[in-house]
Amino acid sequence: MGFLGNAEMQMRYKFGYATCILIGWLGSFAQATLPEARLPESHLALFEKYCYECHDSVIEEGEVDLETISFNLSENLETAETWQKVLNALNSGEMPPDDEPQIPNLEKTGLLDDLSNELAGARKILSDSGGKITMRRLNRREYQNTMRELLGVEVDVNALPEDNAGSGFDTDGSSQFISSDQIEQYLKIGRKAVIEAFQRRANAGFSRPMVFRIEPEDTVNPVLRNEIKELDDQRARFLAWKAGVDRAAAAPENKEVLAELRKKNPKNVPPNVEFYRNAELLKGAPNPKDYGFRDVGRAAFSNSSTDRVYTYYKHYIELPHNDRGTYLKTTWGTGRILIKPPVGTWLPGSYKLRINAGIAEGAPSFRHFIQLGHPQRENHLKSGITGVISTHHITGTIEAPEMLETEIVVGADTIREFAIQERQPAKGTALSKIYHADKAKNGYGHTPSIWIDWIELEGPIAQSETLLDQTLTQYPVINSTSSHTVRTELDAVREFLTAFARVAMRHTEPAEAFIDQLVAIYEKERTGGELLRINWNVLEDAIASPISIILASPGFLYLNEPGDEAASRSLNDRELAVRLAYFLWSAPPDATLFALAERNQLSKPKILRQQIDRMIADSWSDEFVSGFVPQWLDMERLDFFQFDVKLHREFDESTRASARQEVYQSFSYLLRNGDKGPLGNLLNSDYVLIDGLLAAYYGIDGVTGDAFRKVALPANSPRGGLLGMTAIHAMGSDGVNSSPVERGAWALRHLLNDPPPPAPPNVPQISRLNDQVLTTRERLSAHMEEAQCASCHRKIDPIGFGLENFNAAGKWRTQESDGEGKRKKVWDIDASGAFHKGPAFGDYYELRELIAQREGDFARGFVEHLIGYALGRPFGFTDEDLAIEIVSSAKKEENAVSAFIHALVRSEAFQKK
């Protein structure tokens, strides 16, 4: 097969080598053609020579008969199982046995390559959906979005199990499940959310929002002044105590004690701390308690603990402009500014957070950022947050500070205490080495970088009406004050519940008996409340139950489409609206879609096209991007590792978040760029989509603020396209070193659509080279020695080597090293190499160009994933036609990302049940 295989060639590769099938595909494709994953007959000779002695039809050693077994691996489960057994035995080196002739390396490599790939193909064929789309329920993302639309509440879905526990996309109905725990969680989460929604409705009555302002010169600086005063005092007490100890030491009666101490440890002499720790052994030594120290240990160490921070504090308090603001400290002291309005004033809702701040002159660009989060309360330190909620670029100067504005969402359960700090690693003390290095240079520690003038919080901001609000307006529920009118109240409740259930169930009719039961539950709770009927709260509590039951019922949870397996039917317009909305928004259809569906207009091609474009343009399609892209590109690994602060200081949680966004933004830029958004730009482009943080990370000037934007790149930039992105390289690392294997396998899987088979079990690990100092290339060369490794790694490793110019954190480098101290070896990175049975490349740039030329393969892989995500079933053989159709249709529109979406939604598969 030629290297620059187009999509058709790729398909042949993936689904076997049988000629008849190939003809079937290249000619008019017949649905009836059975796919196979076939092991090439050319391996037969090998089996004859090395295996038949035991594994022929006569002996059948271990019940494995290689003489009569079908070479069609996908014939049935049993055949696949037997071949799996063969593969395992070869991989583990168990077969052929040591005392038998061994298969020459090259032949074995070829066999393992074919066998493992065909077996993966067979598994796919055998687990093919046959075109069935299994009914699915809302996954965690969709549930959260849907609840937000209905109630305006951000629910916490962590109590629900993760959706892709099996494998595949979180939209795949056949691998989803539901358990009793989960149903109970839906009830619980729903009830909580409804109550919060009621609270928000009540709050909406307040006309004037709360405004809370923090002047840090009044909150942080007094603390700092006090800390300095305490340190001064501590030092004075220490010196007084020490003088007493020194006097005692000088006294002749202690001569022997001194000698003994010195004998025990030569360090036990003044002025060492060790000596003063033993002060109580001296006769006439002062009691540390008289000097305010708990014991001698505290007293002896009080001097050095003062030293550690004293000059740092002193330096910061004496900085200019401290009278009207404060500088953020890291590592020691008050490192955060608390945002904590008085208890009870912070009602659920959205708030504006404004921060006026500037940067001290000369501060390095990566230190121009603040992190927002909840303060950590695990220890007494006045620094640290529990996690980064958002990161913000400080752009002004101290003379001309600039105001940044962001939004905070506060739910019923949100901790009513936020804080900001200068960006720093998750473990704040991780910077202490840098602090001491700085201190050795400048005499005090970290140089000041961020100056905060003031912080302001305002809210709650008026919210748009939720679906619950709308329903309540339309069907008001007012509780009756007299027993005569209870009937009227129950009727109103019934009407309201019916209407709300219809809204929640995406415009389907709930069962009447269901509403009866809900009303009964309402009535029971209502009268259960000691006849406190005039109290609104009772009404609300009582109606919260039936609402939360609706939100845990199958009509809400499942995207159900009645159907008949024997005869597929077209979706009606309402069902189409639902599929479309959950595909492109991960949320329910809006009023426009429902209105079009009601008039049976949505399925009209022209209108459908308009609606897709509208939906893509809408910011809701961010939900599609953040739902689909990380699953398509397997980005889970991005969160696996804490990066080594010593090696990769700048790769903190803030960088991680921006790096993730870069991938999403690059995709949505193409998605929303109409016919000028070619998918291939993800392989190579002359621009990047970055925010101020990544601009600083990549060393690109002139980008400020938190918004991502398109920035043109200079001609020789390694950035541009996925292979230039930090996220991709961080995923291909372990937080310390780059991993050419991870990166190479990722590129094969996601860029070239040539996925290596899953990592096989029981392959002997080569550890011969482990204690040697070697270049990465030398170390991985061992992969080529054993057929079990070479069969995959000959494809994987060269690509990984080509990406070695990116370190674990995605920064560009030209050198690498191994070993430490005298054994340390430094070498220039050689990124040259060649694809297995493909063209050679001289460096990273050439590799990127070769990969960019395979846009067809990339598009094909993208389509397979898009189908799996959109239809909610794993891509399989059944979808071959569909994939070809979408690929060729999008090709006519320059491979614009939106063209793929249009083609997929237009397809029968998308519009049929």
Next chain:
Amino acid sequence: MKSQINRRHFLRGTGALIALPALESIGFRRFASAAATAPIAPPKRMVFLGMGFGVTKETWFPDTSQTGADYVLPQGLAPLARHKADFTVVQGCSNRFSNEAHWGSTYWLTGANRYAIPGQSMSNSISADQVAAQQLGKDTRFSSIQLESADGSGSGHGPGLSLAWDERGKPVAGFEDPVRLFHKLFSADDLPLEQRQAAIAKNRSVLDAVLTEAKRVQRGLTKTDNDKIDEYFQGIRDIETRLNKDEDWLNVPKVESPMDEPKQGLKGRDEIKVMYDLIVAALQTDSTRVMTYRMPGQSLLTSMDINPSAHNVSHYAPGERLEASKARDKAHAEMLAGLIDKLKATKEVDGSSLFDHVALAFGSNISSIHYLDNCPTILAGGGANLKLGQHVVLPKDTPLCNVWLTMLRGMGLDVERHGDSSGVVKELRA
């Protein structure tokens, strides 16, 4: 709905109590003294501890040439030396269908074939603990308790919500927060009895309501979708079963906790230790008789100040990663030794120890690195009547399910086969 407990019901509840052991713990003493005249044998319990990624091959497995009681404890198991007579190391077992080199827990207790169901890319079957729970879970407040960690997917466990899979091969959820589990086990319901009864009645009417809706949705669905909605029905039935159980236990106050409430936010080593304490506490108070724990892997290393990731450590090679791998083995062995200490120190009413009535297994489906043969297996406790203090080397590729079957039968459970078992392991029987 029923507004008061009927007499038969009450008797059923009390009957269950009479069958309970008269534990030394406070909660049951008065029932025991009222009901039991003859000494009652303490019940049997079962515990599975799964560690995800495997062990350090070179230093964890005993030398296969030394079998029986007379074997040298390898370095990785050294912290267990004081209990050498109390556990048995089994070598040679594996789950023959396992091919996923990073899934140490998914099929560990099930032995299932991922591809057993055509048209499905993943399937599973019931796990050994749930088999036990079907019989042992009848008389306790909780049929079984699963413990878990919030460690994410980097710890080598594979898909699942805990070690447990139900009889339909669906994952069973677990507790990942020790504090939450503590309250579930020991915190008293403050509500008066009538209100709790009313709450159960209300839950029933909630179930009735969603059932009505489920039936509406079910109408007109395809066969496949019908199977899907069936999971929902099954979920409802499971809640119903639990409600019945709640009702049975309504008038039985929660037992007093033999331990203090755990601290919030424990991670890694401290988390495992406190979970082990909770295991002892739950068994000691007879809150349940079947427990599993899918232990943290990544956060264990983090708590030990080990930098390389759990996956990297599992691919150990001489140097930092090998040392990390050995340190992790040692930490596990120390904690396991601590758990055995506690189980032994906890006395049953007849003077025997809790340890005598527990069947405990510790291990993983992953042996070490990417190897799935020779699953590391430690068996301890007197509950399954196993020969302890042994190093048992079984023929290569003995189904691991044979070991589970041996345990289940050893506990006196009526189990014909489990997973891909081909029989019991005679060498393990005492």
